[in-house]
Amino acid sequence: MLTAHPTLLIGPSDWDAERMPRAEFALRIEALWAHAPEAEQAIIFGNSRHHAELAYFTNLVPKLGPALALLSRTGLRRMFVGDAVNMLGAARPLTWIEDVASMKDATAAIAAGGGRALLIGADYMPLALRRSIMEALGREASVADATAQVWSQMRRKSRYEIDAIDAAVKTTGTARKAMREALMSGGGVTDVVLAGERAADAAGAQDVRTLFSQDGGRTLRPFDVPINQQVDPLLAYMAIRRFNYWAECFPLFATQSESTRLYEKAWEGMGLALSAIKAGVATHEIGQLVAAAIEPYLPHPVIGHAFAQRMGLALDEPFCADIGASFEEGEVYSLRVGAMNEAGASMICSRMFLVEADGLVVFDEGLPE
Amino acid sequence: MNLQDRLSDICRRMREEDFALVVAVHDGAHFIETPNPVTVLSGFKSIGPAAALLTSNGSCTLVVTPHWDAARAVEICPQARVVGADDLVAALRVFFSDDFPRDTIGEIGIAGLSFLPSGLASPIAAALAGARAADKLIFDAARTKTVEEIAFAREAARIAELGYTRLLQIAAPGMTEDALALELKGYMKKLGAEDNFLLLCAGPHNRAVQPSTGRKLARGDIILAEITPSYRGQLTQICRTVVIGDPPDELSRKYALVVQAMNEGIAAARPGVAMAEVCRAINAVLEAQGYGVYCHPPHIRRRGHGLGFASIRPGDVSLDNATVLEPDMLFMIHPNQYLPETGYLLCGEPVLITARGAEVLTREQSSLGVAGRWKD
Numbered sequence: 001m002l003t004a005h006p007t008l009l010i011g012p013s014d015w016d017a018e019r020m021p022r023a024e025f026a027l028r029i030e031a032l033w034a035h036a037p038e039a040e041q042a043i044i045f046g047n048s049r050h051h052a053e054l055a056y057f058t059n060l061v062p063k064l065g066p067a068l069a070l071l072s073r074t075g076l077r078r079m080f081v082g083d084a085v086n087m088l089g090a091a092r093p094l095t096w097i098e099d100v101a102s103m104k105d106a107t108a109a110i111a112a113g114g115g116r117a118l119l120i121g122a123d124y125m126p127l128a129l130r131r132s133i134m135e136a137l138g139r140e141a142s143v144a145d146a147t148a149q150v151w152s153q154m155r156r157k158s159r160y161e162i163d164a165i166d167a168a169v170k171t172t173g174t175a176r177k178a179m180r181e182a183l184m185s186g187g188g189v190t191d192v193v194l195a196g197e198r199a200a201d202a203a204g205a206q207d208v209r210t211l212f213s214q215d216g217g218r219t220l221r222p223f224d225v226p227i228n229q230q231v232d233p234l235l236a237y238m239a240i241r242r243f244n245y246w247a248e249c250f251p252l253f254a255t256q257s258e259s260t261r262l263y264e265k266a267w268e269g270m271g272l273a274l275s276a277i278k279a280g281v282a283t284h285e286i287g288q289l290v291a292a293a294i295e296p297y298l299p300h301p302v303i304g305h306a307f308a309q310r311m312g313l314a315l316d317e318p319f320c321a322d323i324g325a326s327f328e329e330g331e332v333y334s335l336r337v338g339a340m341n342e343a344g345a346s347m348i349c350s351r352m353f354l355v356e357a358d359g360l361v362v363f364d365e366g367l368p369e
Numbered sequence: 370m371n372l373q374d375r376l377s378d379i380c381r382r383m384r385e386e387d388f389a390l391v392v393a394v395h396d397g398a399h400f401i402e403t404p405n406p407v408t409v410l411s412g413f414k415s416i417g418p419a420a421a422l423l424t425s426n427g428s429c430t431l432v433v434t435p436h437w438d439a440a441r442a443v444e445i446c447p448q449a450r451v452v453g454a455d456d457l458v459a460a461l462r463v464f465f466s467d468d469f470p471r472d473t474i475g476e477i478g479i480a481g482l483s484f485l486p487s488g489l490a491s492p493i494a495a496a497l498a499g500a501r502a503a504d505k506l507i508f509d510a511a512r513t514k515t516v517e518e519i520a521f522a523r524e525a526a527r528i529a530e531l532g533y534t535r536l537l538q539i540a541a542p543g544m545t546e547d548a549l550a551l552e553l554k555g556y557m558k559k560l561g562a563e564d565n566f567l568l569l570c571a572g573p574h575n576r577a578v579q580p581s582t583g584r585k586l587a588r589g590d591i592i593l594a595e596i597t598p599s600y601r602g603q604l605t606q607i608c609r610t611v612v613i614g615d616p617p618d619e620l621s622r623k624y625a626l627v628v629q630a631m632n633e634g635i636a637a638a639r640p641g642v643a644m645a646e647v648c649r650a651i652n653a654v655l656e657a658q659g660y661g662v663y664c665h666p667p668h669i670r671r672r673g674h675g676l677g678f679a680s681i682r683p684g685d686v687s688l689d690n691a692t693v694l695e696p697d698m699l700f701m702i703h704p705n706q707y708l709p710e711t712g713y714l715l716c717g718e719p720v721l722i723t724a725r726g727a728e729v730l731t732r733e734q735s736s737l738g739v740a741g742r743w744k745d
Contacts, residue, residue, distance in 0.1 A: 002417045002435050007399050007599070007678075008566045010554050012547040014583040049398040050486070063580040064568075083579070085667050086707075090570065090579035123488025130487045194559055201551045221441045222416060223563050225601060302437045305455060316417075 001237055001248065001309075002316040003209035004222035005049050009063040011206040011241075014093040019243045020059060020160050022096050028057055028153070032118070033073055035149055040115025041076075042146070043122075043133060044069040050124040052314035053150050055244050060095040061206075066125075068106050069097065072113055080106035107136040118146040151319040154312060156330035161245060162354060165311065165332055166363055168205075168247035169352055171240045173365030175200040175208070176251045179236070183253045188228040189214065192253065193236060200240050207241040209315065217252075217346030220302055232256075235348060239315050246315050247363070248334050250348040262297060262339055262347045269293030269337040270349055278359045279329040283308065286327075290337055300338025300348050308333045311352060327355045370697065371515050372412055373448070376427060379410070379510045383425040383503075389475035391503045392461070393421045394493055396485050397434070399678045401566045401597065401604060406480040406504065407431075408679040409511045411446045414563075414602040418457040418489060421449070422464065430468075432460045458492045465496065478503025511680035513697035518603050519721060522676065522699055524561065525605035526719055526730040528598045532557045533609050533738070536596075540740040542588050542613060546570055546581035553596070562598030564678075566606070569594045571613075574712035578608075578705070588614045588741070593715045604676045607731055608703040608717030611738035623711045624737040630654035630704045631716050631735065634672060634686070638702065638720055638727035644683055644690040648672045651686075651704050663707050673701040676719065698722040 032042060046054030047066040055061050058069045058079060065082030081091040082103040092100050101109075110117070110133060117137055122130055122145055137143055157165070178199030182192040193210050200208045211220035214227070217235035233254035240247050252263075269290045277286055287307050291299060299307075306321040311332045314320055323333070333355070338348035353360040370378075383391060393406035397417040408414055410421040410429060417434035429449040433442045439453030454460035479500040482490055494500075514522065535556045540549055550569045557565055570579045571590040578593040586592070590613045597606040610624060630651045637650035651672045652664045663669065673686030676699050683692045683700055703717020716735035720727040 002397075004414075004416050004563070005398050007401055007564050008568065008580065010547070010550045010565070010567055010581060012545070012583055047398070047486075048400075049396075084577060084670070086577035086713075087579045089576065090582055093582045093584075124486045127483065127485075127487045127490050190559070194555065197558070198555050201555060215440075219437050219440050221438070223558065224441070224445075225563070226559070226561050302435075 001211070001239065003211060003237070003239060009048050009061065009207060011201070012204060013061050013063065013206055013244070015059040015096050016243065017096070019164060024158060024160050025057060025059070025096060029071055031153055032057070032146070032150065035153065036118055036144065036146060038116050039118045039144070040073050041110070041113040042071045042118040042120060043110060044071070045121040045125050047124055050121065050314075050317065052154070052312070052317060053121045053147060055313050056150065056154055058095045058097055059244065060091065060097070061244060063090070066103070067091065068103060070106065070109055070113065078109060080109070107132050111136040111138075116142050116144070119143050120147050120150050122147065148319070155310065155328065157312065157332050157354070161312065162332070164243035164245035165247060165352070168240050168242040168245055169363040170366045171200050171203045171205050171242055172238055172247050172249045173367045174203045175238055175240060176249065176365065177367060179251060180253055183232070183234060184255060186230065189231050189234065190223070190226040190228065192234060193223065196236070196238060205240050205242060206244065209239040211237040216344065217348065218340065218344050235346070244313055246311055246313070247352055248311065248315070248350065249365070250336065250350045252347065252349070260345075260347070262341060262345055265294050265297055266337045266339045266347045266349050269339070270335065270351060273335055273337065274351060274353065274360065274362065277327050277353070277355065279355055279357045280326055282326050283323045294337065294339040297339035297341050300340050300346055303336040303338045303348060307337065308335045329355055329357050331355045370513065371517065375510055375515055376410065376423065376429070379423065379507060380425050380427050382506045382510060383423070383478070386478075386506060387476050388478040388501075388503060388506070389425055390469065391423050391478040391480060391507065392497060392500065393423070393507060394457075394479065394481040394485060395419055396489055399564065401677060402674070402681065403484050403677070404508060404681045405678050406507045408602060409507055411449055412517070412602070413442050413446045414678060415442075420457060420461060430464070432457060432464070458489070458496060461493065461496050476501065478506065480504045480507045508680050508682055512682035513695055514699045518679070519697065519699065521601045521603035522605045522719065522721070523730055525598050525600035525603055526607070528557050528560045528562050528600060529596045529605055529607045530731055530733065531560060532596045532598065533594070533607060536592070536594060536609070536611060537738050537740050540586060540592060540611060540613060542586050542741055544586050545583050546586065547583055549586070550581040557598045561600055563601070564599040566595065566597035566604065572712070576707065577713055578715055586613055586741070591620070591712060592740070593713060595715065599678060602678050604678060605719045605730060606676065606701050606703075606717065607719065607735075608701075608705055608715035609735060609738055610715045611740050613741040614739075616737055616739060620711050621737055623708050624714055624716070626654070626658060627704050627706050627714050627716050628735055630706070631702055631718065634702045634704070635718070635720060635727050635729060638694060638722060640694055640696055640722060640724060642694050644686055644692045644694060645688050647702065648686045648688050648690070651702075655704070655706060660706070660708060663709070668707040669705065672705070673703050673717065675700045694722050696722050696724055702727070
């Protein structure tokens, strides 16, 4: 889901070698070279908004200025950071790469590397930087954009990645509990949403993004100004990041436990989809199954374009929404089932799961049923 | 001046420069140092990539992504025709094939293209082939703030000061920089700050102010905080320095020097004066004390800056900024000086230029803060 992007990322992002060991990054880099046997160096760009590929190889999530990693087949690993020279110290704890330098030095280093280069995340670069990198590389023919290849490599999650996602999902549970308590104690929209954000922060979240609905779930909106008005039921969207990995949910809060037909149909669709998904199942079949299950209701427009999204290091890259032809073992998804009636009453529910050979495992939020 | 006055001014400039239509674009990644021409034309801070299309007769179309954010755009920008889309480039192509066929509308201007990521800039540039850059036109007209933006800046300044008070209350040894920054961000959001450029770091001898990390605060640390809340899309900033524990005498003396330099800059800022003179006034105080070498990069590159998210005019408080100050210009004055004896020190206030001079938007100006005295 696209959410309002903060101007500066604030939250714990330091590299934790126990959570994501250096050997894990070495395996990822090895796999990159294996897919591109002719490549001599890889140039990986990221900024505070788009950095999944950079984080995948280096752990670095740029909080302020952009960053560029230069990896060579011969073992060179360098990180170039776009912040001022006297600010490089803040980037060092974020990555396992020890050689951290100013972005100003990047093009000279790229030019010195020579040979065939892989460009990753180039579409996020400003035009001027992209041009200067291409000039540094010399002939354009020696460059291949490997971004799609990296996203393909990122699909199957390792044990460390699954642990990070599990921690993020657990934190959504913590946040959801705090939001429910805020609603039950009479809190307005902002009180409820911020209760969730603060609880997630306190639980160690690296980043928290929220949206909420003021119109019965038809549309979602970001925080603009405080809203004291109570909304009941309140549909929200919450994405929480732990150890670089995201989890998301669409919590629905109500002071009354009265179920609606819309609610039942959405969860019925969710149950059917979850019981049908396993490795090798075609994604379009699940899409059709969900659409049939929620009839006569319409798909919710907010998630109409993506009933499922791959989860990991990004929330809103096009590659997340491109779920591929089939579910495959080791992939992590968020499945969203949303329905709307003709009067506009709406409902979205979601579950995150890990695809296994003979089924799936739903991530547990750690909340009582 | 209100938003409508600004739009009228832009339309007048468009007619003078023979533009029939100006297309302002932004990718939705709102950054303190990147101006946003879409917000200048609409007052809207988008979630995703967005465009504002203004004709020289004043009609405005706002294209927002994702499509479901259109309802919010209508609320904030009722004067515009709002189009919700999931693909900005595709929406612009439709606009130019259906509503405004390229061969019928005359000269097109484009603003914001150079700030876009290349993957978005290239297809937009192709869709608007032949369009002339219109950034200067848009941002010249937005060099001063509207009455709404000034009111929002005042509220953001109020929130920033409350955030600083909170920092003094809670900063203590053992707390990480990240935890302190998150607590302040959450606190200010509750007060109404929808975003916050909160640079916060600490150490016994800082080289710069930087994004927070997992480093734990310790007694004797000097905390640097650029507290920069945004209220309804308008940023305001205060720059503060706080000691954990009792401040050494030398630190207090040096901080007073930096405050004196800032006050000289504030006194110099008035209508008709070039921005470079404000910078020069600050430097003069520090140079007189023998710190001339520290008045230039890599130690310092500017003594303040404009405040977005819309326009960041009048630009940096720097020696190379010849912009002549006018009433209703809003910017930061922050000496933010590295001194070899103490490390980097932050002090800075947001100022609004009025006919009488610079009005400081904060109620209590920078002084060396003390925190954590009783919290070991």
